Amino acid sequence: MEFGHIIINFDGPSCSCGSRGCFEAYASIRALIQDYARLTGINPSDLSRKIITANYFAGEAAAMEVMERHLDYMAIGITSLINIFSPQKLIIGGGISDAGNFYEQEISRRVAQRAMPDTFSNSMIVRSEMGNEACLLGCASRVFSTPMLFHSNNSY
Numbered sequence: 001m002e003f004g005h006i007i008i009n010f011d012g013p014s015c016s017c018g019s020r021g022c023f024e025a026y027a028s029i030r031a032l033i034q035d036y037a038r039l040t041g042i043n044p045s046d047l048s049r050k051i052i053t054a055n056y057f058a059g060e061a062a063a064m065e066v067m068e069r070h071l072d073y074m075a076i077g078i079t080s081l082i083n084i085f086s087p088q089k090l091i092i093g094g095g096i097s098d099a100g101n102f103y104e105q106e107i108s109r110r111v112a113q114r115a116m117p118d119t120f121s122n123s124m125i126v127r128s129e130m131g132n133e134a135c136l137l138g139c140a141s142r143v144f145s146t147p148m149l150f151h152s153n154n155s156y
């Protein structure tokens with residue numbers, strides 16, 4: 001499943017999957033950097049999540065605006081998932097998950113305002129302990145924990 005490609009705006013920006021208006025097109029690090037670049041005129045290749053987060057903590061207006069918008073987009077997508085699945089735990093991974101405790105706290109606060117109370121009452125939003133490498137490590141663990149798929153039955 002690719003939750004990042006839930007369409008939240010039928011007429012939204014192009015997405016890496018070929019569709020338009022996907023959650024990922026709004027809530028990814030790439031989208032955060034593009035948003036900040038558009039607002040400041042800085043070349044996106046000169047920016048990073050760390051620069052924007054540092055400017056956000058320093059109270060810079062553009063960083064505050066784009067981070068607030070990013071957090072709102074994250075909360076919208078996560079709220080939709082919680083309203084559907086009511087998970088016990090929702091783990092945020094990816095490039096911004098190591099940004100600090102504020103990240104899941106701000107998202108949790110926003111989700112609590114929007115989610116259906118019964119669906120969120122037993123849910124917890126946390127950051128991945130593995131940071132940005134969580135997906136890669138998960139894939140690797142599947143490879144090493146899966147019995148060999150191919151083996152030779154040749155008897156010569």
Ligand SMILES: [Zn+2]
Nearest residue numbers: 005015017022
């Ligand atoms: Zn997409």
